[in-house]
Amino acid sequence: MAKNDLKVLGAWPSPYVMRARIALNIKSLDYEFFEETFGSKSELLLESNPVHKKIPVLIHGDKPICESLIIVEYIDEVWASGPSILPSHPYDRATARFWASYIDEKWFPALKGIAAAQGEEARKAAIEQVAEGLALLEDAFQKTSKGRDFFSGDKIGYLDIAFGCFLGWLRVTEKMNGIKFLDETKTPGLAKWAHKFCADAAVKDVMPETEKLAEVAKIIVAKLRGAGAPPK
Amino acid sequence: MAKNDLKVLGAWPSPYVMRARIALNIKSLDYEFFEETFGSKSELLLESNPVHKKIPVLIHGDKPICESLIIVEYIDEVWASGPSILPSHPYDRATARFWASYIDEKWFPALKGIAAAQGEEARKAAIEQVAEGLALLEDAFQKTSKGRDFFSGDKIGYLDIAFGCFLGWLRVTEKMNGIKFLDETKTPGLAKWAHKFCADAAVKDVMPETEKLAEVAKIIVAKLRGAGAPPK
Incomplete structure (x- = not known):
C-alpha cells in the first residue's frame, strides 16, 4: 500500500x-x-x-x-500544504477555471475535429478554428503570466495542467497534417511555455512521446473517419 | 452604485x-x-x-x-465570511462538483432533448433518459443529504443551486408532456427537496412562475423543432 x-x-x-x-x-x-x-x-x-x-x-x-x-x-x-495548483486570488481562480472550461468544451473538440473532418474544406476549417482558439489562449497567457513562465506564475498550476496535457495530441496533429500551430511568430508566449511545461519535473515522465502517441492516433482516426463516413 | x-x-x-x-x-x-x-x-x-x-x-x-x-x-x-456555498470537506466538494457537471453535461441536455424530439418514440426515449438521470440524482441526494433538507446539509449549497435552477424548466416539461418526474414514489427525497428549495429565501424571488416560463418554452420549442425538422 x-x-x-x-x-x-x-x-x-x-x-x-x-x-x-x-x-x-x-x-x-x-x-x-x-x-x-x-x-x-x-x-x-x-x-x-x-x-x-x-x-x-x-x-x-x-x-x-x-x-x-x-x-x-x-x-x-x-494536500494544501504542498505547492499550490490553483491561483490564490479568487479572480485569478475564476480566470483559470474559465479557460480550462473553454479548452475542454471548445478548443479540444476543435482539435479532434481536424482528425474527424471529411474532405479538405472541412479539414481546413477545423485547422482555422484551432488556430483561432490558440490566438485567444496566447492572449490569455500574455495577460495572466505577466512575463513569467507559466499561466499564473513561476510554477505550473491549474490552467497549465488543463491545457498542457493536450500538447502531445497537438504535436501529433501538427505532424499528421504537416502544419505548425505553436511557433514564435503567431504564439510566442505559448511556444516558449510549451517547452517549459514539457521539461517540468512534474510533467516530463508522464508526457507521451509524439511517435508513440501518433501510433495510437492512427487507430483513433481510422475509427473516427469510419464512424463519420457519409453513406454511399 | x-x-x-x-x-x-x-x-x-x-x-x-x-x-x-x-x-x-x-x-x-x-x-x-x-x-x-x-x-x-x-x-x-x-x-x-x-x-x-x-x-x-x-x-x-x-x-x-x-x-x-x-x-x-x-x-x-x-465573500467567504458569509454562509458557505461549497461543502467544507474536499471529498464532499468533489462529489458536489461531479454531480453539477453531470447535470450540465448529461441531464439537462436530456431534458432539452424531450422538447427537441421528433416523433413519439424519440420523445419517449428522451423522457426515459431524464427519469434515469433523476434516479441517479435521487440516490446521490439520499447519500449526501443523510436525512437533512439539502444535498449537503441544512442550508442550500452548490449542488442545490446547480440542480435547483432547472426546477422551473422541469415543471414546464412535466406540464407540456402531461407527466410527473418528481413524485413521492420514484423520487421521495428530491420531491421534498424541490419544495424546500423553491421556498428558500434566497430562491423564491428568482424562481420563475411555471406559467410564465411555459410561454417562453413555447417559443423555444418551436425554434428547436424547426431547426431539427427532417427534410421533406
Whole structure:
C-alpha cells in the first residue's frame, strides 16, 4: 500500500489521466497506476465510476474521485500544504477555471475535429478554428503570466495542467497534417511555455512521446473517419 | 452604485443566470440586474464575455466573471465570511462538483432533448433518459443529504443551486408532456427537496412562475423543432 493509499485508474495516452498524474507529482505523492486496456473497462473502473465509466479515476483510500479537473482540485485541497495548483486570488481562480472550461468544451473538440473532418474544406476549417482558439489562449497567457513562465506564475498550476496535457495530441496533429500551430511568430508566449511545461519535473515522465502517441492516433482516426463516413 | 459594485447581466428565464443570483442572495449581496433582450446581445455583454457572448456575466467592479458555476464559486470565495456555498470537506466538494457537471453535461441536455424530439418514440426515449438521470440524482441526494433538507446539509449549497435552477424548466416539461418526474414514489427525497428549495429565501424571488416560463418554452420549442425538422 502506497503511503497515502492512492490509486489512479488510467491509460498513458489519455490527456485527462495526465492531469491527475501531474497534480500528484506536483504534490510529490506516490500512487499506484492501473493501466486500463484500450477498448475494455476493468471491474474496478466500472465500480469506481458507474455513471460515466471513464478514466481517470483517483481512488483515495476507499473513495473514488472522477473527472480530471475535479481530481486536480481535490488533490490541491487535500494536500494544501504542498505547492499550490490553483491561483490564490479568487479572480485569478475564476480566470483559470474559465479557460480550462473553454479548452475542454471548445478548443479540444476543435482539435479532434481536424482528425474527424471529411474532405479538405472541412479539414481546413477545423485547422482555422484551432488556430483561432490558440490566438485567444496566447492572449490569455500574455495577460495572466505577466512575463513569467507559466499561466499564473513561476510554477505550473491549474490552467497549465488543463491545457498542457493536450500538447502531445497537438504535436501529433501538427505532424499528421504537416502544419505548425505553436511557433514564435503567431504564439510566442505559448511556444516558449510549451517547452517549459514539457521539461517540468512534474510533467516530463508522464508526457507521451509524439511517435508513440501518433501510433495510437492512427487507430483513433481510422475509427473516427469510419464512424463519420457519409453513406454511399 | 451598489455597495459592492456588482452587476449581473442576465435574463429572468435563464437557469444559469438564476445560479448567480441565488449565490448573491445567499451572501446577502446587493447587485444591479441588467436584463438582456431575448434574441439580441447588449454591448456590455459582448465586451464582458467576448469568447462565449453568453449570460450570465457577473461584473465585480470592472472585472467580468463568466460561466454560471464559476461565478458561484467566485462569490463563495470572495465573500467567504458569509454562509458557505461549497461543502467544507474536499471529498464532499468533489462529489458536489461531479454531480453539477453531470447535470450540465448529461441531464439537462436530456431534458432539452424531450422538447427537441421528433416523433413519439424519440420523445419517449428522451423522457426515459431524464427519469434515469433523476434516479441517479435521487440516490446521490439520499447519500449526501443523510436525512437533512439539502444535498449537503441544512442550508442550500452548490449542488442545490446547480440542480435547483432547472426546477422551473422541469415543471414546464412535466406540464407540456402531461407527466410527473418528481413524485413521492420514484423520487421521495428530491420531491421534498424541490419544495424546500423553491421556498428558500434566497430562491423564491428568482424562481420563475411555471406559467410564465411555459410561454417562453413555447417559443423555444418551436425554434428547436424547426431547426431539427427532417427534410421533406
